[in-house]
Amino acid sequence: MTLATFHSAAPLRRAVRRLARGCGLNVETRARLALTVSLLADAEFRAGRTVSLEPVHRPGGELVLTVRSPDAPGPLATSGLPLPAHEEAPGRAVWRLTVPARPDPAGLVPRPAEPRSSQAESAADGAESEELAEELRVALARADTLDAEHRRLKHELAETNSGVLALYVQLEERDERLRRAHGRILRELEDALRPPPIRSEGLELAVHYAPADTDAPTGGDLYDWFFLPDGTVHITVVDALGHGVRSTRSALNVTHAVRTLALEGHPLGSIVARTDEILMPLDRELMATVLLARLNPRTGELRLANGSHPPALLLRADGGAEYLEVRGRGIGFPLPGSERLLHDRMDPGDLLLLYTDGLTESRRDPREGEARLVESARRHRDLPVTEIPGALAHDMHTVVLHRDDTLAIAVRLSGVRSSVG
Template identity: 50%
Template sequence: MRPDLARIRRRLRTACTRAGVPADDRGRLVLAVTLLAEPALTAGENVDVAMAASDRRLAVTVRLDHPVSQGSRNALPLLPERGDGDTLTWHLTGGRPTATADLDDDRATREEMLALVARADTLANEQRDLKHELAETNSGVLAMYVELEQRDEQLRRAHAAIFRELEDALRPRPPLVPGLELAVHYSPTDQDSPTGGDLYDWFVLPDGQVHVTLVDAVGHGVTSTRHALTTTHAIRTLALEGHPFPDLIAHASHTLAAIEPGLMATVLLARIDPSTGRTRFAHGGHPEPVLVTAGEPARLLPATEPGRGVGFPDPGSRELVEVVLAPGDTVLLYTDGLVESRKDIDEGQARLLALAAAHRTWPTADLPRELVTRMHDVVQHADDTVVLAVRRSPTAARSSATG
């Protein structure tokens, strides 16, 4: 992200926070200004952003070097005032000001995304209630029902557009870690609704170890997305606070019980030391990871007592599974959509092991997508699917010795 754009986003968030603008409106404003400013800054044009607050109202004005048509304005996630010139203005209603601490971009985006997901969930519930009311009326309201269906289609497309813009926040890019190669592929059930309960998170801890979280929340649509985001965020927070790795699933479940009493999710955690290859897994009712080595058949890494996920009775991992990755070894983490496409999980896991072994030399960046493509050659049961690949670099041992 260009420094100028980062500064603009930070100024917008600070002004919105001081004015008490709700997080969902703040997120749509930041996204709208980003969509306008980023291509202009990339092209070397000027972007002037002015803000003025008074009486719990915030006015934001953006001036560009070129005019913006009304059609382009209408495509923004937060509509500005009508016009066709080079100046766009938004007026937002604020409330009680909140803390003005400078949020980092990742944290602010997560907060805005959760607010947008909650807003979408509310709109979906209102839409469903309205459908029920119309269903109880007589045939004389057919024209109103047709209009409602059109609005529903518009709403669905709007949600899809918003979530595509936020896909980087929903599905973070792999961290750059010397000695490790990481890659991911996500395949949604519905290509027009790239949300669901299958989410992941990965980051580097202060001691240099890599933490990976893979979550499959029970349910569908924006509610399951919110539950999965809440779970990954809770585990990230607890991990960065230094809570013991074996306790993270149980601790997250107990923490979220009062906040999201209906939340249920299977969880798989991994903790990898890039310098030694030592890798530990904590199972929370999730499909077993796959280990692919150089001269041996690919194999599952099950726990004798796999444990239960967040929101389930007696949550947490009963035991840790530990392996040491040699240079060139790969572990695959995935959600059940990968192995249940033919409605037989045992058959699916057997096919996955065979494919993983046959593709052991494929580039890490291409491996997850290739496995999903081949595993989904026949789909009798469609489900969201996430595949993560973690490979210890073949040069890891030499690099470590040199260092």
């Protein structure tokens, strides 16, 4: 075992560098090792203690370097060193380094400080300065390499981020186009399901529909209107449970069943219950509210049947307003059907409003919605009928707590004798 004891940092550093050169360690490892041992020994030297250096070369190209401080009161301070120690014990630290298989034997003999002439000391200092300069050049080259690699990676990352951002924008634009196209197609399909306007002298009629989700414009709110053989106008308003295509199909089934029964001549008061009998065996999950209205444009005679639907609002020409309440239960409800048939009469200038709950129940209190609808109807009653449903929806949705499909139909008698169109 070769052991040398040192009392100061300079000769210890020179011994470590000589050892590193003799073992063939590269410049970077040599610099790290010299700095590590110096930092470790510095605290011991300041405390007046000695430090010994013990190198051992083992077969297979391993250098085991042990630094000891026999008088140290505890473990050596090895935390945060350039070369972490592989083993630690009180007053001792060990490093294991890979070296060439046959190092210079002279390099394995650490030499403690010896008295030197000024010329020899100057030569030793000069040699150490050259080694320090070499280590500094290697460190700077390493730093430059790392800096260049960092700049390259940063540039590549910026290009990658730019490409990802551009791709993300493209995907967002494509998705937006798809959503718009999807919505447009669904609107066209749903518009194709809605009945065309009917024209009759003395009768003005208009509708407004808005889906809860503009990207999915289909919903369960649907209407139908047609002339019966006696010239009476039949209007159906349906609100099927749910949103989207499934609810649209349910509402469409209801309107078709009601139209068939009405044209077959079934009494208006029986149609809600009869529709339930027809559809429930086909769709057990179907639930829908229904409002049926029949208006004779010539006489103003009005009849209403209701299945769990919000009541129609009749605004008289003199400003009076009345909700036409009819009790009943909708399609898919227990004991479905309209409990009675409501009879009333419209005079010229009267305005009848049929709607779904999305118009009045956008806030917590439906009664508040009904009161606001009366106010809005009075405010807009003199507009052209084609503008009234949209104006009502705009007023009612100024504050929306929850969105729902919204349907509003306005019917007004003009007082002119009608003919079936």
